[in-house]
Amino acid sequence: MLIDSHVNLHAPQFDEDREAVIARARAAGIGLMVNICDKIPNFPKVRAVADAADIWCTVGAHPHEAKDHQDLTSAELARLAADPKVVGIGETGLDFHYDLSPRDVQAEVFRQHVAAARETDLPLVVHTREADEVMGAILEEEYSAGPFKLLMHCYTSGAELARRAAALGAWFSVSGIATFRTADDVRAVIADMPGNRIILETDCPYLAPVPHRGRRNEPAYLPAVLDKLAEIRGWSREEAEQRTEDAFFALFDRIPRP
Template sequence: MFDTHVNLHGEPFADDLEEVLTRARSVGVSRFLAICDRFDNFPAILSIAQANDDIWCSAGVHPHHAKDFGSLTVEQLIDAASNPEVVAIGETGLDFHYGYSAEKDQVESLQKHIAAARNTGLPLILHTREADDLMADILEKEFQKGAFQPLLHCYTGGADLAQRALALGAYVSVSGILSFKSAGEVRAVIADVPMDRIILETDCPYLAPVPMRGRRNEPAYLPFVADALADLKGMSSDEVKQITEENAIRLFSKVTAS
């Protein structure tokens, strides 16, 4: 399995990261993608990837922090992506639920990330919350300037954004949310996403899946996400693991190239 979205840097795993990784490897997680949330954290995230042959990373700024990195340039993102361990741009996106950064700052940051993804050919990891229509509009408008590879990470949005993004060749990643009793609307949307466009993630340390809800999430819980997707699609967990791993390796093609 490939856990395509892990947040390994910082306090949650400061004391036991090696044990966390060992547990994940023991249940079949063979690849990890460590996500960059703030560009000033990039060196720490890159160092984790450099220290582990089965970990790669991204370069970017989460929409919450867009206001703090207004001076970030496309060239800085492209330069970061020149590292062999960097296999994706982001996470970036739009989040109007909390409003930690103004819409203008988030849109400008997103556009820079899109330009970097287009230039490097790397997948663009997109976070969207309460911004479906604007996200779809921006993706479609930007595609007219030149193609890039979108990934709707930890998808909880509506069917319209999902289908408009899929029409652009996007992939969709599912997390432990898929297993939540309250997530019926999410399951309905994912039910209509083709299996060859779906990948798995934990988004650890957040969003621990059933039956681990309430605990710190970690990559070792990825099989429970696979189980939830298998239940939804009427497939075996083994089939889901195989297909989603193949999808992830195809999406993050720089992983196999390295």
């Protein structure tokens, strides 16, 4: 089974043809999708997409949105996560590239998400960009206070943060960036990730893989990511598909395995 662990199907880019996009995903062999929450006001739209039997969702606030979520508590996240179609906390984390929210606010909102992941035993979906040292320190400090499951989504950060996260038992998701011609550093990190903790994502509508680069991304393009992962790791296509499926269900264990 091919599984897209990170889609944004509630995004306005899909308003004109959302059902057609989902139909194309199914036709391409995508058996499950996880629709990712970017901010709490969008959660009803995120959850509505997950009414479909093969789509699940998360609840959380992207670091870009942290400035508008300074009052968000782990208790509120846990309350929303009681919905049986919610299978993860996030996307959350740190983004020091755009700095659309103050860094200290990003960190505090991120810690509330960590606490919710610990409380609910749901995986934490982590976004990190140009924040390797701070991210590593927060993850290690929080993990020492009590373990939680975490996914380093669309991982493009450095090898040292990957090593620190892997030591905490993190999973990693590979996106279309792995297919980009200039992404040799990303491919080098992917080659060294724990082989039993790698999953796939499109992050659609963003980051369409080669040969679809420049188009709006969609889950039907996930096979291109699978093929690149297999090439990087020296796996057959079948082995890559089985390994990523096994890793997905080990992480998102609220989802019943077909």
